[in-house]
Amino acid sequence: MIDYDSFEEFRDPVTYDLVCDAFAEDYPVIEQWAQTLGGPLLDLACGTGRMSLHMARLGYEVTGVDLIPEMIAHARTKTAQQNLSIEYVVADARDFHLGKQFPCIFMLMNAFQFLLTRQDYEALFACVHEHLAPGGFFIFETRNPSLRNLFEVRHPDGERYLTADGGQLVITDQQHYDSMIQIQHYVSHYRWLHPDGQQVEKVLRVALRYIFPEEIEALLFYNGLQIRTVYGDWQQNPLTAESPAMIYVCERRR
DSSP states (O other), X not given: OOOSOTTGGGGOHHHHHHHHTTOOTTHHHHHHHHHHHOSOEEEETXXXXXXXXXXXXXXXXXXXXESOHHHHHHHHHHHHHTXXXXXXXXXXXXXXXXXXXXXXXXXXXXXGGGOOXXXXXXXXXXXXXXXXXXEEEEEEXXXXXXXXXXXXXXXXXXXXXXXXXXXXXXXXXXXEEETTTTEEEEEEEEEEEOTTSOEEEEEEEEEEEOOOHHHHHHHHHTTTEEEEEEESSTTOOOOOTTOSEEEEEEEEOO
């Protein structure tokens, strides 16, 4: 049972950027496929525009879709500050209709794991199918359901980030995996340490679903998509039982 808001962390886009905006390991793969397929590009669950901005800086026409208005508002501010042009849409990736198609659609930063049911997957894939141009590809990432990912705390000593005021943000996690519904429940403790000695604490809860390779293959097949290739990480190594991620490149079934 999910009795909390899994999207609460995204209503603070400044903290989200502090934690996530520097990530760049996926840049080369998205660049490679965008170069092969051409634009325009569709960034699902685009957040504050991390990848959208990167691809726009390379000259691509980009549309970003995200469910959280605060994330989109912050993305628009960043885009204006960089004198770039990106179309942003506040919409659910499971229910949006843009009236156009894209040769390259991607969903990154493990946003796929926020889909918790078969109905969620089918709604997403239906929207992807509707917006995918003939010959186009859909790229998405999800964590590999390895024993390490399911049962080991990722950062037992916490993660530390320098804040804009010269202080620190310390994040520690607890987790519990419910194997019956394949959902990992995370409890994250955020503690801001300000230079004046003041401390602010916040607790966030998140539910993420882990999906297995055979399950993904079947879901894609029965929803009009098929796997072109799969990577075990953003260095494009093969998927193994110990891989940190499962990165799928899919196309519409003929």
